[in-house]
Amino acid sequence: MAKYLAKRLGAALLVLFALSLLSFGMVRLMPGDPALQYLNIDNPDPTQLDQIRAELGLDAPWYSQYLSWLGGVLHGDFGQSLTKSADIGTMLADRFPVSLQLAVVAVLVGLLIGLPSGVVSAVRQGTPLDAVIRGGSFVALSVPAFAIAAVVIMINAFTLKLPLIGYTPWSVSPISSILSLLAPALILSLAMSAVVSRYSRGTVLDTLSQDYIRTARSKGVPTGRIVRGHALRNALIPVTTVVGIQLAALIGGTVVIENVFAIPGMGSMLIEAINSSDYPTIQACVLVLGACFVLINLVVDLLYPVIDPRVRAS
Amino acid sequence: MTATIATTDALAVEDLTISYGAGIPVVTGVDLRVGPGEILGVIGESGCGKSSIGFAVLGLLPASAVVDADRLDVGSHGMLEADEADWNQVRGRVASMVFQEPMSALNPCMRVGAQIAEVLLVHGLADKQAAHARALELLRMVQVPEPELRAKQFPHQMSGGMRQRIVIAMAMAANPRLLVADEPTTALDVTVQAQILDLLDRMRRETGAGVLLISHDLGVIAQTCDRVVVMYAGEIVEEGEPAEVLARPSHPYTAALVASIPTTTTPARQDLPMIPGGVRDADRATAGCRFAARCAFATERCASPQALVEIAPTHTARCWRSAELDLTTTTEATA
Numbered sequence A: 001m002a003k004y005l006a007k008r009l010g011a012a013l014l015v016l017f018a019l020s021l022l023s024f025g026m027v028r029l030m031p032g033d034p035a036l037q038y039l040n041i042d043n044p045d046p047t048q049l050d051q052i053r054a055e056l057g058l059d060a061p062w063y064s065q066y067l068s069w070l071g072g073v074l075h076g077d078f079g080q081s082l083t084k085s086a087d088i089g090t091m092l093a094d095r096f097p098v099s100l101q102l103a104v105v106a107v108l109v110g111l112l113i114g115l116p117s118g119v120v121s122a123v124r125q126g127t128p129l130d131a132v133i134r135g136g137s138f139v140a141l142s143v144p145a146f147a148i149a150a151v152v153i154m155i156n157a158f159t160l161k162l163p164l165i166g167y168t169p170w171s172v173s174p175i176s177s178i179l180s181l182l183a184p185a186l187i188l189s190l191a192m193s194a195v196v197s198r199y200s201r202g203t204v205l206d207t208l209s210q211d212y213i214r215t216a217r218s219k220g221v222p223t224g225r226i227v228r229g230h231a232l233r234n235a236l237i238p239v240t241t242v243v244g245i246q247l248a249a250l251i252g253g254t255v256v257i258e259n260v261f262a263i264p265g266m267g268s269m270l271i272e273a274i275n276s277s278d279y280p281t282i283q284a285c286v287l288v289l290g291a292c293f294v295l296i297n298l299v300v301d302l303l304y305p306v307i308d309p310r311v312r313a314s
Numbered sequence B: 001m002t003a004t005i006a007t008t009d010a011l012a013v014e015d016l017t018i019s020y021g022a023g024i025p026v027v028t029g030v031d032l033r034v035g036p037g038e039i040l041g042v043i044g045e046s047g048c049g050k051s052s053i054g055f056a057v058l059g060l061l062p063a064s065a066v067v068d069a070d071r072l073d074v075g076s077h078g079m080l081e082a083d084e085a086d087w088n089q090v091r092g093r094v095a096s097m098v099f100q101e102p103m104s105a106l107n108p109c110m111r112v113g114a115q116i117a118e119v120l121l122v123h124g125l126a127d128k129q130a131a132h133a134r135a136l137e138l139l140r141m142v143q144v145p146e147p148e149l150r151a152k153q154f155p156h157q158m159s160g161g162m163r164q165r166i167v168i169a170m171a172m173a174a175n176p177r178l179l180v181a182d183e184p185t186t187a188l189d190v191t192v193q194a195q196i197l198d199l200l201d202r203m204r205r206e207t208g209a210g211v212l213l214i215s216h217d218l219g220v221i222a223q224t225c226d227r228v229v230v231m232y233a234g235e236i237v238e239e240g241e242p243a244e245v246l247a248r249p250s251h252p253y254t255a256a257l258v259a260s261i262p263t264t265t266t267p268a269r270q271d272l273p274m275i276p277g278g279v280r281d282a283d284r285a286t287a288g289c290r291f292a293a294r295c296a297f298a299t300e301r302c303a304s305p306q307a308l309v310e311i312a313p314t315h316t317a318r319c320w321r322s323a324e325l326d327l328t329t330t331t332e333a334t335a
């Protein structure tokens, strides 16, 4: 057990290290001269450019640039934005909670729709209800979130005129803050709902055909209690993995959705940074988003032994 | 602890026919009677319909199965017209089951103590605390060492033999009148097999439950049963007390089964096909003897319908030639 934990933790740290190298290297391979971007004037004086490069530390070899960046990150210092006169760490502290809130609401909505619909679909296999749920999840999976978002916003503009766009900060009112994220969260979670629904339908059906379910029936356990007491737990164990994967995919989804709905989270911060070649900000965003990815996978791995006694034993 | 031994039969089945979907029936015209405290053995090669009978007796057949009978009494409950709710009253309380695969018969995510206690809780026979205490008592009864520790464990922490004991404890929890054991030792080592059979034997003596013991192994049946039913292609071909049937098999199929039992002089040869050929659908559909295609003694007469006829007061067989053939010494009964 301790070995399992150590192995997972070690793997996560290794991936984080690789991620830091990747995000650092990636922006350096992008076209465009950061010093030029920084000055933001036509035909700048070459000596002036050299001076800027020295100021930004761009004249040092890449590995010493990497090390000093990494050292800063480990102390919570992500450096300064090139285009905004702002500390990146402060910006992250502003933006990250918004994205986190969006993701949490989306995951909750996704599970709330995906799990019950999958279980009902399995238990009522072959009924019209099953057909409706399966049809719905098929549609939700085949249409990309940004397309749905665009259509929803457009239709809303002509009809209900609900305030779908924008974000109410948590500090103003937690309730209206969550409400302001409901539409984007719902759209963001559609794919997850569909995948979780389909997958849990499959695992519940599979579980219901197991020998131990027949054993439970031979004891006189009624169907409802069999589903709740015997099938669900066994069926949901493999669903955990899928939820983890979907959650990670959802991180990518937030970048798009935040832009469509003008939500001031990390996704829109990243897009703004890319558009203005603000390389330290891009680097920081990629690193933080990637770290979330690693963290989610780690949590799923650590959750397994908690919910599956067979993994706990080995 | 000894339960009062009831006088009504644990199981009474008359003219049972089972088919899956619109297919040819896989079980036809089967009559079975299991008295209290009695072990009735059902033997026959794989596919002859033994498990189908076992599941039918507990209402556990899949929805595609069609069951028809003149009588299906489990304990004192007539189950011919029973719906799922009626069956849930009977299963676990009046009749219960031990399965072939102890490795998959238990819920991997539930502690075994809770799985045993569940029988009592579902039927409202005990509260949580009493059910837990009874689970420990049952574990002791089926000779599981360290019951307190074992009750808290999960199935994967136990051997196959131990799991089968758990399944038996679960089946006996509510003191049922009937226990259906479908090949309960097939998946186990030989030494464990004997222990499990001993345990079943002790259980029926202590509780007075009747046992329907299904097996494809005549050795298992001969050793444990009070009466034995031999099945071939979905119907009963011979019935009697094991000693009598073994000494004087009166159906060529039974004779071949008997000849295949390993003795001290002939070792078991599981690789050896006992009788050449196998059961085809056509054999189940024929009006005459279903064994004819594989029988060395078949004559024209064998194509006409036959019934179980009395060989001795407690011994019947379904063979046109049983009176004239001497099958006792014939080990090469079939071609």
Ligand SMILES: Nc1ncnc2c1ncn2[C@@H]1O[C@H](COP(=O)(O)OP(=O)(O)O)[C@@H](O)[C@H]1O
Binding pocket: B020, B026, B044, B045, B046, B047, B048, B049, B050, B051, B052, B053, B062, B064
């Ligand atoms: N669920 C099912 N659907 C269709 N046919 C089945 C099903 N279960 C068993 N059968 C068929 O019924 C016959 C008897 O099977 P079974 O009762 O399992 O025999 P046994 O236990 O003696 O091996 C076999 O031919 C088998 O293929």
Ligand code: SF4
Binding pocket: B251, B252, B253, B289, B290, B291, B292, B293, B295, B296, B297, B298, B299, B302, B318, B319, B320, B321, B322
């Ligand atoms: S009835 Fe005929 S074919 Fe059938 S077992 Fe007897 S001798 Fe063989």
Ligand SMILES: [Mg+2]
Binding pocket: B050, B051, B052, B182, B183
């Ligand atoms: Mg079978």
